[in-house]
Amino acid sequence: MLTYHGREKFNLHDYEEDNIKVVLYDDGMEVDSDSFLFLDPNTSIMILQGNEIWSPPLPPLNDVANSNQATASTSSENPNPQQLLSFIENLKVAKRKAVTSVSESRNSSKKSKMPQFVSVSTGWMHYDYADRKFKQVRSSTTQQLPRSDLTIPSSSNYGETLKIMENLYFHHGKNFRGRVSSMVTQLGNSHGEEIPNFTNIFEYGVRCSTQKSRIYLLTRKKIADVFCVTDSSSADEGNDPGLVASTSSSPYTVNAGRCSPTAMTPQNQMQTSWTNFNNSPQSQMDTRTPQTQTATWTDSIMHVPAGTPTVLVPVDRRCSICCDRERNAVIVPCIHTFCLECALQIEGMGQDCPQCRGTIEDVKEMFLD
Secondary structure, three states, X not given: OHHHHHHHHHOOOOOOHHHEEEEEOOOOOEEOHHXXXXXXXXXXXXXXXXXXXXXXXXXXXXXXXXXXXXXXXXXXXXXXXXXXXXXXXXXXXXXXXXXXXXXXHHHHHHHHOOOOEEEEEEEEEEEEOOOOEEEEOOOOOOOOOOOOOEEEEOOOOHHHHHHHHHHHHOHHHEEOOEEHHHEEEEEEOOOXXXXXXXXXXXXXHHHOOOOOEEEEEEEEEOOOEEEEOOOXXXXXXXXXXXXXXXXXXXXXXXXXXXXXXXXXXXXXXXXHHHHHHHHOOOOOOOOOOOOOOOOOEOOOOEEXXXXXXXXXXXXXXXXXXXXXXXXXXXEEOOOXXXXXXXXXXXXXXXXXXXXXXXXXXXXEEEXXX
């Protein structure tokens, strides 16, 4: 019966029933009709025709691949150190190539997508000589500063961007802090540090770590150098720190006239003449004139070598506002002196001179030796 069903299923009508036998697929054991009833439902069988001999079946392709991988992993459990070094070098080279290609692709994409204008956030920081650092200038009720973002052409370089910032905060070249011509200007970041030079503003925006570029205008008041040099004509004279010396560099001469002696009439002779006038019977006036001479100045000039005199004037060097620091700044045009910190603070607040109530145009620093 089993061989009959096998012939019908596989179209083996050309073979006789005696020439067909059924064996197990795994081990080649022959299966008859009685033993077939006790086989498991998932048992694989093989039908042999004529003189065919059972042979071990070939493993599936997936099993072959898995066995090869297992063999390779087993052989690589104890690799050669030279193989490890070469493997690490290959990984490094591949990583460098990948990073280089990614950066080049980013740069090429950014260069190709460079916009015509860029938007940057702006600010203004002014240097405070008292605290020796830059401080941000903020808007007040009387002084309003620009708050909106600034749109700048992408091709603007460092100098062009600096000029745009100066025109933004110094309208017509001046504002409540003074004139832009009296200040040193530069571009910086939010920490008060000068940013390096750039060829275009878009390049600086690419280097920024933040999403939007931020640029600050850094200003510093120009201070002219004023030197006061003292000198002394005598080596014995000491330098008094409370005295300020006024000197003259060019020698000068004293012009003195020469006076001739005067011949005067003695007093007793004058009295005798007056007595004779009173006792004269003719009452005639004595017209004799006493011999006198007037003092005359000659044209000759006496040259006195005076040298270079030193005039010492006591001056209180302490500032009249804080009464602590030394006077080292002068206010223009009234020429009143204060310490540099107080003078700059008064100028920054827009106040007048505390002594004469005059307008302050500029503050100059003095250097006293």
